Structure formats: C-alpha cells, structure tokens
Amino acid sequence: MLxxxxxxxxxxxxxxxxxxxxxLALISIAVxxxxxxxQTIFLVIVDKALSSMFIGCAASTIVTCLIRIWxxxxxxxxxxxxxxxxxxxxxxxxxxxxKIIASILSILMSGVVVAICFAFIYLNSSTIDALKIRYxxxxxxxxxxFAIFFxxxxxxxxxxxxxxxxISGILGIVIGHRFNNGKIIASIxxxxxxxxxxxxxxxxxIGIISNVIDYDIIGxxxxxxxxxxxxxxxxxxxxxxxDIVYYFIAKKLLxxxxxxx
Amino acid sequence: xNLVEIKHVSxxxxxxxxxxxxxxxxxxGKIIGLLGKNGAGKSTLIKLINGLLTPSEGEILxxxxxxxxxxxxxxxxxPERTYLDKSMKVKDVIEYFAEFYENFDTECAYxxxxxxxxxxxxxxxxxxxxxxxKLQLILVMSRDAELYILDEPLSGVDPATRDYxxxxxxxxFKEGSSIIISTHLISDIERILDEVVFIDEGKIVLAxxxxxxxxxxxxxxDEAFRRMFKC
Amino acid sequence: xxFTFDNNIPIYIQLLEYMKIYLISGVFKAGxxxxxxxxxxxxxxxxxxxxxxxxxxxxxxxxxxxxxxxGKFVTKDExxxxxxxxxxxxxxxxxxxxxxxxxxxxxxxxxxxxERINN
Numbered sequence: 001m002l003x004x005x006x007x008x009x010x011x012x013x014x015x016x017x018x019x020x021x022x023x024l025a026l027i028s029i030a031v032x033x034x035x036x037x038x039q040t041i042f043l044v045i046v047d048k049a050l051s052s053m054f055i056g057c058a059a060s061t062i063v064t065c066l067i068r069i070w071x072x073x074x075x076x077x078x079x080x081x082x083x084x085x086x087x088x089x090x091x092x093x094x095x096x097x098x099k100i101i102a103s104i105l106s107i108l109m110s111g112v113v114v115a116i117c118f119a120f121i122y123l124n125s126s127t128i129d130a131l132k133i134r135y136x137x138x139x140x141x142x143x144x145x146f147a148i149f150f151x152x153x154x155x156x157x158x159x160x161x162x163x164x165x166x167i168s169g170i171l172g173i174v175i176g177h178r179f180n181n182g183k184i185i186a187s188i189x190x191x192x193x194x195x196x197x198x199x200x201x202x203x204x205x206i207g208i209i210s211n212v213i214d215y216d217i218i219g220x221x222x223x224x225x226x227x228x229x230x231x232x233x234x235x236x237x238x239x240x241x242x243d244i245v246y247y248f249i250a251k252k253l254l255x256x257x258x259x260x261x
Numbered sequence: 262x263n264l265v266e267i268k269h270v271s272x273x274x275x276x277x278x279x280x281x282x283x284x285x286x287x288x289x290g291k292i293i294g295l296l297g298k299n300g301a302g303k304s305t306l307i308k309l310i311n312g313l314l315t316p317s318e319g320e321i322l323x324x325x326x327x328x329x330x331x332x333x334x335x336x337x338x339x340p341e342r343t344y345l346d347k348s349m350k351v352k353d354v355i356e357y358f359a360e361f362y363e364n365f366d367t368e369c370a371y372x373x374x375x376x377x378x379x380x381x382x383x384x385x386x387x388x389x390x391x392x393x394x395k396l397q398l399i400l401v402m403s404r405d406a407e408l409y410i411l412d413e414p415l416s417g418v419d420p421a422t423r424d425y426x427x428x429x430x431x432x433x434f435k436e437g438s439s440i441i442i443s444t445h446l447i448s449d450i451e452r453i454l455d456e457v458v459f460i461d462e463g464k465i466v467l468a469x470x471x472x473x474x475x476x477x478x479x480x481x482x483d484e485a486f487r488r489m490f491k492c
Numbered sequence: 493x494x495f496t497f498d499n500n501i502p503i504y505i506q507l508l509e510y511m512k513i514y515l516i517s518g519v520f521k522a523g524x525x526x527x528x529x530x531x532x533x534x535x536x537x538x539x540x541x542x543x544x545x546x547x548x549x550x551x552x553x554x555x556x557x558x559x560x561x562x563g564k565f566v567t568k569d570e571x572x573x574x575x576x577x578x579x580x581x582x583x584x585x586x587x588x589x590x591x592x593x594x595x596x597x598x599x600x601x602x603x604x605x606x607e608r609i610n611n
Contacts, residue, residue, distance in 0.1 A: 004360050015348065075346075083344035087311050088361050089334035259274075260313045292539050424537075432534050452497045453539045472502040481499035 001090045005098030009076075013068045013106045020061040021113050027054045028117040054121065058114045062162075065110040069103040070169045074187075078177050082260050092255050100167070100247060107162050141222050146229075153232045160239035167246045168195035174250045177258075194246065202238045209234050262324075264289045264408050264439055265310060270319035272305055272463075279305045281463040282319070287439060289407065292453055294471070295443040296486060297460035303443040304341065306460065307412050310441075311338045323408075334363065337406035341413045343393045345385050351396065352381040358400050370403040373429065391422065398426060402433035409440040415449055423449055448483040457482055461490060495536050503538055507546035510536065515555060515566060516577045526556060526564040 031050045034043055076085045076099070085095060138147040172191020213230050222228075265287035272280040280302050287293060297303045308314040309321055312328040323332035345354055351374065358365045374381060377395055385393060401409065411430065415423050431453060434440055444450055451457075457474060459467040466489070467474075471482060478485040497506050514520050526532075529547060533540040547564060550556045554572060558564050567573070592602040 001361070008357070012346065012348070080342050080344050081346060083313065083338075083340040083342060086313050087333050087336075087338050089330045090361075091330060256315075258313070259315070260308065291541065428537060431537060431539065436530070436540070448499060451499050452503050453537075453542075455539060455541050472504065475500065475502050479500075483499060 001088075002094045002098055005088075005090060005094060006102050009072060009098050009102035010105060013065070013072050013102060014109065016068065017061070017065055017106070017110060020057065020064060020110075024054070024057055024061060024113060024117045027057060028120045031121050051121075054117070058118065061110050061114055062107075065106055066166055066169065069099075069106060069166055070173060073099055073103075073170055074173055077254070077258060078173075078260070082258065086258060086260065092258075093251065096251050096254050100170075103166050103170075104163055107166060108159070111159070111162065142225050142228075146225060150228070150232070153236060156236050157232075157239065160236060160243060163243050164198075164239050164246070165195060167243055167250065168192075168198075171246045171250045174253045178253055178256075198242050202235065202242070205238060206231055206235055262289055263287060264324060266322045266325075267306075267310075268320050268322070270306075270309060270316045270321060272302075272309060272314060273317045279463050280309075280316075283463070283465055285458065285465055285468065287408070287441065288456075289439050290437050291455040292434075292440045292442065293456040293458060294447070294450060294454040294482075295441055295458050295460060296445070296447055296482075297443075298445055298490065301460045302463040303445075303460055304412055305463075307338075307410055307441070307443055310410060311336060335407045337401045337404040337409045339397055339401040339409075339411045339414060341416070343390065343397065345393065345397065347384075347386040349385055350381070351379060351383050351385070354385065354396070354400065355381070358403070362404055364405040365400075366403050366405060369433070370399055373399040373403065373433070391418070394418075395422070395425070398429055402429055405435050407438045409434055409438065411440065411442045413443055413445075415444055415446050427453060447486055448481065451482040454482070459486065459489065497538075503542045504545040504549065507536060507538065507543060508549050511546060511550055512555075512576060512580060515573055516580055520566045522566055522570045522573060523568045524566045525562070526566065528563060 027050055031047065031054060034047045034050060037043055039047075075081050077095075086092075088095075135147060138150060142150075169191040171194050172189075173187045175194075176187025176190045209230055210227070213227050263286045265285075267283055267285040267287075270280060270283045271278060283302075283306065285306075295303050295306070305314065309316055310323075310328065310332075312333060321328055323336065326332065346357075349357070355367060355370050355374075358370070359367045371381070374396075377399070379392065379396065385396075388396065398411075398414065401411070409430075414426050414430070418426065427450070430440065430442075442450060442454075451471065454471045457467070457469060457471050458465060469477075474482055474485055478488070480488075495510065497503055520526060526547075527535075529540050529544050532547070533543040536543065547556065551558065551564075554569070555567055555576065556564050557567060588606075589599060589602055592598075592605070597605075
C-alpha cells in the first residue's frame with residue numbers, strides 16, 4: 001500500500017515538473033549552441049540573457065517542486081481530497097511516509113536535473129581544469145581521502161538542508177492546521193518559524209564548535225583538518241537530526257487524528 | 262449481528278458538544294435512514310464512523326474492531342463533497358479505486374459509467390459538480406462492501422437524478438450488507454428504509470423499524486418527523 | 493411501469509397488493525416460477541428486505557411457496573387464486589357501494605350507475 005500511495009504522490013508532485021525539466025534542457029542546449037558560435041557582441045548578450053534565464057529557471061524549478069510538495073500535502077490531508085485519503089484502507093503512518101518519501105525523491109530528482117543541466121552548460125576543458133586545480137589544492141593541503149569526504153559532505157549538507165526546508169514546511173502545515181483551524185497564512189508563518197528557529201540554533205551550535213576547536217590557519221588561508229571536519233560533520237549531523245526530529249513531530253501530530261472540517 | 266457499535270460517543274468542537282452520548286447499533290442487512298435537520302450531527306456521526314474525526318469520548322467498533330484499516334476496507338463512504346483529484350481522468354480514478362480497494366469491481370463501474378454515458382477519458386475538472394457526484398456514487402456503489410454510508414446523497418438534486426441515485430443504490434448494494442443514508446429530505450427516501458434513526462441536537466431521539474413507526478404514528482415517517490420536531 | 497407508493501402505509505402492504513393483483517390478473521399463473529427477490533425489488537424499486545417481507549406474507553397466505561433450491565413458485569391450487577380474486581372483487585364492490593352510500597344512493601341506484609358505464 002505504501003508503494004501505491006508513493007506512486008500517486010510522486011506522480012502528482014512531478015506532473016508539472018517535467019515542463020521545467022524540458023525547459024531547463026532546452027535552455028542548456030541553447031546556451032551550448034550560442035557559445036559554440038563565433039562570439040559577436042550580439043551573441044554575447046544573448047548568451048548572458050540565456051544564462052540568467054537558466055539560473056531563474058533552475059531556481060523556480062526547486063521552488064515549484066517545494067510548493068507542489070506542500071500543496072499536495074495540504075490537498076490530500078486537509079482539503080476535500082482528505083475525505084478520500086483518510087478513508088483508504090491504509091494507516092496514517094503509511095500516508096505520511098509515502099508523502100515524505102515522494103517529497104524527498106522529488107527534491108532529489110529536481111536537484112539532479114538542475115545539476116546535470118548546470119554541468120552540461122558550464123563544464124568545458126577550461127572549467128574542468130580549474131576544478132582539478134581546486135581539488136588538487138585540497139589534496140595537497142589535507143589528503144586525497146579527506147578531499148573526497150569533503151565533497152561528499154558538501155553534497156550531503158545541501159541534500160539535508162533541502163529536506164529540512166521541505167519538512168519545516170510540512171511541520172508548519174501540520175501545526176497550522178492543528179492549532180489554527182487551517183489558516184494558510186498561519187501555516188506559512190509557522191513553517192518559516194520552524195525553519196528559522198533551528199537554523200539559527202544551528203548557527204549558534206556551529207559557532208560554539210568553532211570556538212572550541214582552534215582555528216589554526218595552515219598555509220594558503222585554509223583552516224586545520226580537525227576544524228573543517230568538526231564544523232562540517234556537526235553541520236551535517238545537525239541537519240540530519242533536525243530532519244528526523246521534525247519528521248517525528250509531524251508524524252506524531254498527524255497520528256493524533258486529523259479532524260477534517 | 263451488529264456491524265457497527267457506537268458506545269457512549271461524544272464529540273466536541275471548541276467546547277461545543279456536537280454529539281452527546283450517542284449509543285447506536287447498526288445491524289447487517291438493513292437500510293438505515295439517519296434522519297435529522299441540518300446541523301443535527303448526522304455528518305459528524307458519519308465522519309466518526311469513517312475515521313475522519315476522532316471521538317472526544319466513547320468508542321466506535323466495526324465488527325468488534327476499532328475504526329482503522331479493516332473498517333475502511335469494508336466501509337464504502339460517499340461524503341457530501343467532491344473528493345477526487347481533479348487533475349485525474351475518469352479511468353484513472355477507477356484504476357485508483359481498483360488499486361486501493363480489493364473489493365472494487367472495475368467491470369461494474371464501467372457498466373454504470375456506460376449507463377450514464379460518461380466518457381472514461383474525460384478529466385474530472387471538466388465535469389459539472391452534479392456529474393462528479395454521480396461518478397462518486399458509481400465508485401462507492403461499485404465496491405462489494407459490508408457497509409455503505411451515504412451522506413446526504415439527495416440534497417440539491419433534481420427529481421430525475423434523485424430517482425437515478427435511489428435506483429443505483431438499490432440495484433448495486435450487495436446482499437447482506439447494510440446502508441446508512443443520512444438525509445433531511447425524508448419523503449424522497451423513506452420507502453426504501455428498513456430502520457430509521459432520528460437525531461437532533463447531537464442526540465439520538467428515536468431508533469425504530471420504519472414500519473413500526475408508521476403503524477405507531479399512523480403516518481408517514483416524514484410526517485412523524487415533522488410532528489416531533491415541529492419544522 | 494412506474495409503481496407509486498403511499499408513504500403513510502407500510503410499503504410491504506402496498507407491495508402485497510401489487511402482488512395480489514399480479515396473481516389475480518394472471519401475470520403469474522398457478523405453478524409459475526417467480527423472479528428472485530432481488531429482481532422483484534429492482535422492478536418495484538424497493539428495498540429487497542421489504543420485498544422479502546411481502547413475499548413472506550404471500551407465502552404465509554399459501555399463495556406462493558418456496559422450493560428449497562429452485563426459488564419461489566405460485567401455488568398450484570387454482571381455487572386459492574379464484575378465492576383471492578373473489579375476495580378482491582368483493583372488496584372493490586363494497587368500497588364502491590360504500591362510496592355511493594355516502595352521497596345518499598342506495599344499492600339499486602348504484603347498480604343503475606354501474607350499468608351506464610361503458611354503454
């Protein structure tokens with residue numbers, strides 16, 4: 001049953017996303033074509049315009065994905081469609097889990113598409129060389145294993161932070177409906193509140209950690225490996241914990257019973 | 262055997278009691294009319310049986326088990342509002358029901374659709390509200406459920422549709438199962454009722470067999486209801 | 493055909509009347525197999541339970557009988573149906589004369605009115 005719910009949630013959230021993906025792909029191809037031509041002033045302007053279009057489109061892809069996730073949640077759990085959702089022969093946990101998994105998958109999918117298009121546009125021999133130099137300097141200062149973990153850590157941080165934004169919104173919706181009779185503005189406010197509360201806290205925690213660990217500068221203005229590891233790991237861990245905590249709070253509140261109006 | 266047992270159930274919203282110590286047993290194999298004025302608590306009681314609300318006090322059992330996956334698999338519920346994903350096509354919705362409800366009869370649904378000359382390729386959003394309601398009735402009656410709960414299926418429909426709805430209900434509910442029909446339009450429905458339950462201000466004021474009530478009051482149920490509540 | 497029901501009288505009693513007319517007028521003849529309860533209920537557009545109750549009543553009057561595996565049949569006793577017809581006709585006649593009596597017409601006058609019909 002979880003799989004079936006997941007399928008319908010994923011389908012609905014991404015029904016519109018394909019349009020963005022196609023648009024992103026088209027713009028990327030256009031940029032590539034323009035850049036491959038002789039650079040006249042006109043083409044440079046076109047190239048700049050296309051590039052900013054790409055950035056705009058990439059940003060709205062992610063934003064739209066998040067909004068679709070939240071709208072799906074509100075429609076399915078609290079609006080007219082809730083009469084069907086809550087009378088399906090499934091548990092509340094299954095309903096909730098399906099939505100969360102579908103949301104995470106949708107965010108990842110949008111993120112990966114944006115990343116691929118981005119790479120397609122900007123990766124060429126010179127940028128690859130530049131990246132190689134950056135990577136090499138990481139390896140030189142620390143070591144190759146650390147360099148790899150550093151990159152993985154950055155990706156994880158972005159993923160967990162995105163999930164955190166998504167789940168803050170969902171918690172906001174759940175709390176908003178429970179205590180505010182479902183006023184949308186209140187839900188958005190509470191969502192932003194949930195997000196900023198822990199985000200601020202994470203800054204404080206990371207600040208404390210950086211104070212505890214010596215910020216020694218070793219050559220080229222890089223901090224020590226210990227320092228980077230501590231700050232990096234704690235940030236990742238903090239967001240992971242936030243994700244899990246918000247997940248359980250939202251699930252618990254939902255399990256107390258939804259009172260559909 | 263009792264399909265549903267409602268024991269001392271109360272429901273309050275913001276300290277206002279919508280249902281007050283309701284006790285009711287729904288037997289199997291009967292058509293039961295849940296009759297009351299608007300705002301008497303009919304919908305609230307129905308939502309409680311379907312798990313859309315949780316009781317403030319008391320408990321509800323379906324075949325001895327609390328409301329949950331089992332009861333939801335065996336109760337087919339028609340709410341008063343349109344609850345389908347509007348971006349879906351009719352055929353998608355049928356597939357959706359077939360996937361989630363083991364007792365859903367796809368063939369039956371398509372036969373009923375054909376009678377209504379409804380195109381399976383049509384999107385829900387392009388259908389009138391009346392048509393959406395008919396589609397929902399088809400979906401609900403295409404399930405081989407033990408209990409059908411129909412919340413105000415006749416409100417705001419023309420006489421032809423009313424006949425269509427009553428016909429569809431009568432010819433599709435499975436033998437041995439029960440139907441609860443809530444309505445404030447009693448005269449339209451009373452001829453098909455076995456049992457009647459009068460509800461007023463959140464309390465069950467009468468539960469009786471339809472014919473017993475007719476004999477006792479020497480009148481139609483509609484008249485008996487009007488006399489009792491002077492409306 | 494559309495069947496109308498008076499909500500003031502238990503539906504099964506009205507169904508019983510319809511069924512009696514079916515038997516008297518020979519829609520179902522002595523020994524005929526009857527449709528199922530469900531089919532009857534669909535024809536009359538009534539609750540199958542109510543239909544069942546009407547049929548049970550007919551059965552207790554010995555007008556129909558149930559064969560365990562084959563369903564319900566009209567009684568083979570034609571005299572019983574004749575008797576039903578006689579009784580029913582008597583009731584109709586009586587109600588006619590009762591009506592005439594109310595407007596002050598005696599039996600002889602009432603018969604004169606009957607004779608004027610259809611001539």
